[in-house]
Every structure is written in C-alpha cells, then in structure tokens.
Amino acid sequence: MKILITGNMGYIGPVLSRHLRKVMPDAYVIGYDSAYFGHCLTGTSVAPELHLNEQIFGDVRDFPDRLLQGLDAVIELAAISNDPMGVKFEQVTGEINYGACASIAEKAVRAGVKRVVFASSCSMYGFAEGGPRKETDALNPLTAYARSKVATEQSLAKLDRDAAVLTSLRFSTACGMSDRLRLDLVLNDFVACAVATGEITVLSDGTPWRPLIEVRDMARAIEWALMRDPAQGGRYLAVNVGADHWNYQVKDLAEAVAQSVPGTKVNINLAAPPDKRSYRVDFSLYRRLAPDHQPQVTLQQAIDGLIDGLRRMNFRDAQFRSSQAMRLKVLEAHIAEQRLDEQLRWQAAVAPGGGAGAAKAGG
Ligand SMILES: NC(=O)c1ccc[n+]([C@@H]2O[C@H](COP(=O)([O-])OP(=O)(O)OC[C@H]3O[C@@H](n4cnc5c(N)ncnc54)[C@H](O)[C@@H]3O)[C@@H](O)[C@H]2O)c1
Numbered sequence: 001m002k003i004l005i006t007g008n009m010g011y012i013g014p015v016l017s018r019h020l021r022k023v024m025p026d027a028y029v030i031g032y033d034s035a036y037f038g039h040c041l042t043g044t045s046v047a048p049e050l051h052l053n054e055q056i057f058g059d060v061r062d063f064p065d066r067l068l069q070g071l072d073a074v075i076e077l078a079a080i081s082n083d084p085m086g087v088k089f090e091q092v093t094g095e096i097n098y099g100a101c102a103s104i105a106e107k108a109v110r111a112g113v114k115r116v117v118f119a120s121s122c123s124m125y126g127f128a129e130g131g132p133r134k135e136t137d138a139l140n141p142l143t144a145y146a147r148s149k150v151a152t153e154q155s156l157a158k159l160d161r162d163a164a165v166l167t168s169l170r171f172s173t174a175c176g177m178s179d180r181l182r183l184d185l186v187l188n189d190f191v192a193c194a195v196a197t198g199e200i201t202v203l204s205d206g207t208p209w210r211p212l213i214e215v216r217d218m219a220r221a222i223e224w225a226l227m228r229d230p231a232q233g234g235r236y237l238a239v240n241v242g243a244d245h246w247n248y249q250v251k252d253l254a255e256a257v258a259q260s261v262p263g264t265k266v267n268i269n270l271a272a273p274p275d276k277r278s279y280r281v282d283f284s285l286y287r288r289l290a291p292d293h294q295p296q297v298t299l300q301q302a303i304d305g306l307i308d309g310l311r312r313m314n315f316r317d318a319q320f321r322s323s324q325a326m327r328l329k330v331l332e333a334h335i336a337e338q339r340l341d342e343q344l345r346w347q348a349a350v351a352p353g354g355g356a357g358a359a360k361a362g363g
Pocket of ligand 1: 007008009010011032033034035036058059060061076077078079080081082096119120121122170171172173174175182185327
C-alpha cells in the first residue's frame, strides 16, 4: 500500500507514522508537510520522519498533482489546528484547512486514489445542550477552525466517488505523549501545569464538557479508515471518533490529574465567563462500525504517559503557556523573526521556493 500523509510533522503525525510502520510494515509511506513545527521535538532521540519512506517539504496550498500518481491512500492531517490560531489567521485557516484540503481530496479521487481519510473534529458541535451529539444532529461550528472542518466535510461528501472510499473522522480532543508534544490541549496542559508548578489553573469555570481521545487511539482509527469495508457506513462516511466514557467535564480532568501528581492544587476560575464550547458526543456509530479499533487507552494511562514523558524531558517550564509547546506561539515567533510571512509562507531565506523539497528516508 502506498500512502501519503499531509501534515505528518505535527503532534498526531509522529504517533501515526510509528503505528503504520508497525501494523503495515510493507507500506510505502510518504510525508508532506510545511514543517512549521519541525523543530519542536519533545523527548525523542530519533527524528520521527525516519519511520517513513520519504519526506517532502511543501505547502498543501501548492500541492503538486504528480504526487498522487500511484497512491492508494491519502491521509489529510495538515491544518491550522486550533481555535486561537484560527482567530489570528482566519483567512489562512480557511485556505489551508478547507481550500487546500478539499482540493487535494478531489484531485486524489480523480487520480484514482482509493482511500481518503480526513482528520475532522467534534468541535463542529460547538455549544450543544440536550445530550450527546450524533453524526446526524445539527452542527454548530463556533470558530473559524470548526467552520473550516465543516466546509471540508461538505466538499468531500459531494465528490463523485464511484471507486473511492472517503472517511471524515470527527476526532475528540487529543491527549497524550508524542514526539512533537502540544501543550495547548486541555489534558496535556493540566499535566504540564501539575508537573511544572504543582498547581492546575483551569481557565474556565470547569463545567464545559469535552470528549477526549488518546493520540495512539487516533492512529488506530486512521488505520481502520484505511481498510474499512464501504458496505459498513457507505463510500463516504463522517463518524465521531472516541468513546462514550471519554466524555469529561473539564474540572473532572483537572481532578484526575491532581490525584496523579500528589500535592497538586486545582484553581478553578469561578468568575470566568461561560465557555461557549461545550459538547458531549455519542460514539455509538464508531462502536458499531469499528469494533476492532475501539479506543484502548484509559484516562489514567494517558495521564501517566504524559507525566512520564514530561519527566523524561526534565520538563520544568512554569511559563510553558508562552513557549514553543503552544502551536500559536511557534507561528508568531516565525513571523516575528521574518521566517514566515503573515500568510504563513516561508520566506526565501529559510526555504527557497516556499519549502518544496524532498528527502528520502530509508528506502
Ligand atoms: N489535536 C487535536 O486535538 C485534534 C482533534 C481533532 C482533529 N484534529 C486534526 O488532526 C490534524 C492534526 O492535528 P495535530 O494535533 O497533529 O496538529 P499540529 O498543528 O500539531 O500539526 C499540523 C501539521 O500540519 C502542518 N501544516 C499546517 N499547514 C500546512 C500547510 N499549509 N502545508 C503543509 N503542512 C501544513 C503543520 O506543519 C503541522 O506539522 C489536524 O487536521 C487537526 O485539525 C486534531
């Protein structure tokens, strides 16, 4: 199987690359990424891209059609990947997360690629009262990030897909250790707070609901989408990916972390304005369609894995919320140093031609 992953050099990509190498040892896997966070390695002594056969540096907005020739599958991870970045780079978020992503999927299907897997997000449910959201419930995207995911899904759903199988995986919020750890994700942030300062500051009043998934279970879901039988769910499928018992209130996550790092204090901001993003999600469809790829990691294992990973890195940065562990801060630093322009394109001094270049790893 020949697979191309866009956006493989972020948080999920390294965990996915390792997983695919393990479960599909003979697959030829190509990475395609602009490498915005390529230098943000955390606690690894081996470049995660070594698990791939080939790494190409490039922008999905300039994706060369020739890369689609002979591919069996495209996995689309490349995105401006959270709400704060979507606020700061609203137009670019639309161009990358929707424009480029939808266009690559369309060209892939036209070129005869049989599988397209899109990393979508449960954040499209926005503020949702009245029980866990099902795939058929109304969407309520509140941010540029969430709107971009809805637009891409709509575009994928319309593709002429005679021979292709397309899957939008509406992922819960990720957590867990990675070779490019992000600390701008709720559970990761809490564990980093506890390890570095002995104190968790919850920025909201703690009541919002958030479904979570450990990053290795995301990789397992992508593996399923690469292989799934179209008789199960149809040639195009949008499915919530997570588990019912992983729907948590933010304050419960903070308490679970505090219990795992003895002596940790939890500060909840009772005066915070209500967080508009609160949703519980129904994962029964995923349970029915993917019985062999259900999430396996427990919340305790996810927390322990983060504590262990951070301690191995000697992590002590009490100011990490303004460090390069936050995706937005990295982009801002690239712009301040004139490495990237405001459109998030590399400047010639860093990457001639905007960064399109190829490196082969292994064979
Ligand atoms: N992390 C989560 O909680 C979560 C939850 C649901 C869905 N997702 C989706 O999963 C995907 C991966 O998330 P992540 O946490 O690894 O994010 P990340 O920000 O760590 O990684 C995104 C990757 O995309 C690349 N990228 C961004 N713009 C690009 C461009 N123009 N051209 C080429 N590459 C580009 C970046 O360089 C980066 O390596 C994203 O689509 C995200 O929306 C993530």
